[in-house]
Amino acid sequence: MSRRMKRMVEEAKELHAIGVMSDTDFNEIKRLAKQAEINDRIAAVKAMSGEEIKALRVRWGMSQSVLAHTLGMSKESVSKWERNEIKPSGPALRILNTLASKGPEVFVS
Template sequence: MSKTKTYKSDALAAVHETVADMFEAGVIDKRTMRHFDESCLTPVHPFSAEEIKALREREEVSQMVFALYLNVSKESVSQWERGQKKPAGTTLKLLSLISRKGISSIA
């Protein structure tokens, strides 16, 4: 199963794809590839319980609606906001996008 990458822009997606092909062909090294990953891919950071709740409230949606946008259960959102569990993987990417561009960016 391959991971879906989220790019900062369509142009950066094209650049990253070209550089990834160059890496696979052995033209560039792993260090250069990491540099392009950092430059082109949407950054993610671990969200605290308070940050998740503040983000949801900023977007003016209920836990249920937030969960629907993130494709998780309402209980997951509730547990994140209480600090009982932490989001991971794709959900962190989606939270990062919402944080930067608003919930309409994933709607």
């Protein structure tokens, strides 16, 4: 949490303690601060070229079919991504980024 956000929560805590701020407003400020903290920690989605997608797949020993299954996509989509015919959507990129950083085990239940 940023220094500014921490200060805002501390000031809200003081105002709440002396009865100037309602429980509802204080809880909303705490909720927004927690949400901002989570948003700051979420990594940006990195675009990936076809070559990068293929290298990622090969790195983890995955076939196009297995990668497609992991993503909930068709094998044809993965093939077109790798040939740079189409680009993966935001949600697919998020999953590809997660696969790149954490490996396929993160998807095993």
